[in-house]
Amino acid sequence: MSTPATLRKAWTRKWEKEVADWLNKDKRAPAAPAAQPLPSSKRIVTAQWEKRWHKNKKPGEERGEPAKGQLALHSLLQKAESAVITQMRTRCIGFLQFLRNRRVPSAPAALCRCGGGPENAKHVAIHCALEDERRNLLYAGSHLDYHWLTNTPEGCKKLSKWFIQSGRLGQFSLASQLLYPA
Numbered sequence: 133m134s135t136p137a138t139l140r141k142a143w144t145r146k147w148e149k150e151v152a153d154w155l156n157k158d159k160r161a162p163a164a165p166a167a168q169p170l171p172s173s174k175r176i177v178t179a180q181w182e183k184r185w186h187k188n189k190k191p192g193e194e195r196g197e198p199a200k201g202q203l204a205l206h207s208l209l210q211k212a213e214s215a216v217i218t219q220m221r222t223r224c225i226g227f228l229q230f231l232r233n234r235r236v237p238s239a240p241a242a243l244c245r246c247g248g249g250p251e252n253a254k255h256v257a258i259h260c261a262l263e264d265e266r267r268n269l270l271y272a273g274s275h276l277d278y279h280w281l282t283n284t285p286e287g288c289k290k291l292s293k294w295f296i297q298s299g300r301l302g303q304f305s306l307a308s309q310l311l312y313p314a
């Protein structure tokens with residue numbers, strides 16, 4: 133039986149492989165960059181991160197098991213976009229606040245570059261001044277609705293693409309180039 137803990141563990145181990153597999157399956161994409169193994173230093177950091185994750189996990193940090201209906205949110209998403217949404221919903225998305233909490237070496241501080249607060253999904257999507265010019269892409273009609281963005285298939289599709297294109301999620305930089313060529 134899947135629990136949030138096992139799901140999270142699986143994602144921690146698999147997110148790089150998931151994206152790489154997805155890239156390899158996409159015959160339209162240039163194969164060479166996707167086929168290359170990740171740098172070993174990155175694998176080491178990932179392994180350390182996973183170790184810390186389990187060490188630091190506190191009782192009560194677990195959230196309820198995802199409702200079955202939430203799986204429908206992924207219906208409209210490509211693999212990388214789906215990975216972003218899963219990471220967001222399990223609160224394991226690679227914005228600075230999370231990386232800092234997990235003591236990832238590349239994240240010396242949790243504060244967003246705008247200085248307006250910790251860099252997390254909601255801050256970036258709704259509040260960050262550095263994203264003001266792109267934020268119109270998240271509107272549904274005349275509304276900016278974070279609940280809609282995170283709880284509907286259409287919203288998730290829009291938000292995951294927008295996060296990937298923000299350039300803030302380093303592991304998705306290659307996916308961004310291939311999914312959304314300029």
Ligand SMILES: [Zn+2]
Pocket residue numbers: 244245246247248249251255256259260261262
């Ligand atoms: Zn900001």
